[in-house]
Amino acid sequence: MVKAVLLDIDGTLTRDRDTEALEPEAIAAIQDIVGRYVVGLVTGNALVVTQALARYIGLPRGSPLIAENGCLVDYNGEVRELCEDLNLRDAALRLMKAIPDLRPTYQFNYRRFDITLWAPGDPLDLVNAVKIELRKMNLENRVRVSHSGYALHLQPINSSKAVGIKYICSAMGIGCSDVVYIGDSDTDVEAMEIVGYGVAVSNATDELKKRARIVLEKPSGKGVADFIRYYLPRL
Numbered sequence: 045m046v047k048a049v050l051l052d053i054d055g056t057l058t059r060d061r062d063t064e065a066l067e068p069e070a071i072a073a074i075q076d077i078v079g080r081y082v083v084g085l086v087t088g089n090a091l092v093v094t095q096a097l098a099r100y101i102g103l104p105r106g107s108p109l110i111a112e113n114g115c116l117v118d119y120n121g122e123v124r125e126l127c128e129d130l131n132l133r134d135a136a137l138r139l140m141k142a143i144p145d146l147r148p149t150y151q152f153n154y155r156r157f158d159i160t161l162w163a164p165g166d167p168l169d170l171v172n173a174v175k176i177e178l179r180k181m182n183l184e185n186r187v188r189v190s191h192s193g194y195a196l197h198l199q200p201i202n203s204s205k206a207v208g209i210k211y212i213c214s215a216m217g218i219g220c221s222d223v224v225y226i227g228d229s230d231t232d233v234e235a236m237e238i239v240g241y242g243v244a245v246s247n248a249t250d251e252l253k254k255r256a257r258i259v260l261e262k263p264s265g266k267g268v269a270d271f272i273r274y275y276l277p278r279l
């Protein structure tokens with residue numbers, strides 16, 4: 045029985061995977077189920093961005109919020125830090141000197157453990173270039189490098205959205221088998237694997253679709269709206 049619906053933000057609640065504009069149908073569908081299910085956000089965004097979005101969507105105070113790809117959890121008014129502080133902001137500053145076009149994201153100064161950078165071009169090429177530089181800094185075994193489609197993320201090697209979700213399941217006293225998670229990118233892969241109902245939007249990465257239990261027919265927020273209206277009541 046589904047007890048919680050956890051949602052990625054970028055590429056999942058948005059109109060598509062290349063915009064931060066929210067899909068109104070998804071927001072309306074979420075607002076309809078608040079009160080019947082625990083609804084939470086699980087994202088690579090900074091905690092303050094996640095908290096602000098939760099408020100504007102209308103999630104009740106104390107709803108589970110997982111930020112910085114699992115490094116920060118805000119639940120029932122308490123914030124937990126689940127990552128080791130590797131001072132990755134310093135590593136990011138060095139990377140920006142080594143790789144032309146690499147820039148801090150707008151959230152750069154509001155992040156603790158998972159640091160985000162951005163550059164135009166192919167995400168995979170960027171990840172590979174960053175890995176080469178991290179090797180020179182002797183950080184390749186300590187830092188996980190990923191790309192959400194929106195930003196490059198540097199985070200402690202064993203951290204992930206799944207770690208944050210497991211923490212939330214145990215704090216809520218439920219099994220993660222009673223959790224729905226909807227996502228769009230490779231940063232959602234681990235989360236898919238630990239929840240009972242892993243859901244990918246139709247425009248998700250191939251890697252994520254391979255791991256999902258349900259692949260939706262519609263993209264991003266339109267897929268989320270359909271899932272909440274038509275699939276969720278039947279689970």
Ligand SMILES: O=C(O)COP(=O)(O)O
Pocket residue numbers: 052053054055056086087088089160192193194195196229231
């Ligand atoms: O922070 C990002 O780069 C993307 O955020 P998301 O995890 O909500 O997709």
Ligand SMILES: [Mg+2]
Pocket residue numbers: 052053054055056192227228229
């Ligand atoms: Mg996403």
